[in-house]
Amino acid sequence: MHVVIMGCGRVGSSLAAALQRLDHTVAVVDKNPQAFHRLGKDFRGQQITGNGFDRDILVEAGIEQAAAFAAVSNGDNSNIVSARVARETFGVEHVVARIYDPKRAEVYQRLGIPTVATVPWTTDRFLRMLLPEGVATAWREPSGTVAVLQLPLHEAWVGHRVSELESAVGARVAFITRFGNGVLPDARTVVQADDTVYVAALSGTVTDVTAAARRTPEESE
The missing domain is CATH 3.30.70.1450 (Regulator of K+ conductance, C-terminal domain)
Known part of the structure; x- marks a missing residue:
């Protein structure tokens, strides 16, 4: 399947590599072209410079054919806006947004956008090991x-x-x-x-x- 990822930080680049290993096609969107260096030389997917909530950019990334969209930039607002555009405008079935603020995550869950609340999730992982x-x-x-x-x-x-x-x-x-x-x-x-x-x-x-x-x-x- 085709997956669009918004954000090419450590999580976005790692997710892109993992999806590629599973033989999915991937398009990565980031407003900083230097971020694509994290993808490595073996990455075969699209690398698109721009904002992940820009409709034209999403169309260029293949959002109309995408089965999944992941918003994993370092900004809560950008992640949730782009996730809502993917879900509500383009009808992408599987949409997930990373959120740092757990209170915001609760609100976005009510809007029907699955979220990964980074701070509580990481805290729980540490507790389970400690x-x-x-x-x-x-x-x-x-x-x-x-x-x-x-x-x-x-x-x-x-x-x-x-x-x-x-x-x-x-x-x-x-x-x-x-x-x-x-x-x-x-x-x-x-x-x-x-x-x-x-x-x-x-x-x-x-x-x-x-x-x-x-x-x-x-x-x-």
Whole structure:
């Protein structure tokens, strides 16, 4: 498929190279012609100098035939404007914009533009490497308000209902992995041995939630 990338920084050039290795055609747009040096001598795609939200520039990049568009410049406003033009003007099916400000990311998600909120995402990646298993979040929504995390559950919770666990830890059980399969629990679901339990919690409560999960049901009463 054909992919248009707006921004030829480290992320844009790396993404272009990866897509080319997968045999996709790629056009990279950047207002600074010097940025294209990052693409290397082996890059076979288009290199177009200009603004990624300029319709004529996008047409030159093949946006009318593109199946995907990635806005990864260093400016939030440029990324979201170009992403909206790609989606709303040219009808590109897969559009993603990189956003540094997590509050803006939440707004743009509501507009139907998938975003990668760089700061929260990077923070989560560091936490998953730094903290003990089961403490760091597995997923966080763009504003950073709600996190999904694996619960470091005390073994004494085996045999107890999910509703009891939710009440004790102050979070909602999102899903359980059981024997390699995902389970969507209800209030009557009972925790079994070797279950991996994931909960959705407010970001500011993650420490309290994990601490409560490590206690026995009796200690939580």
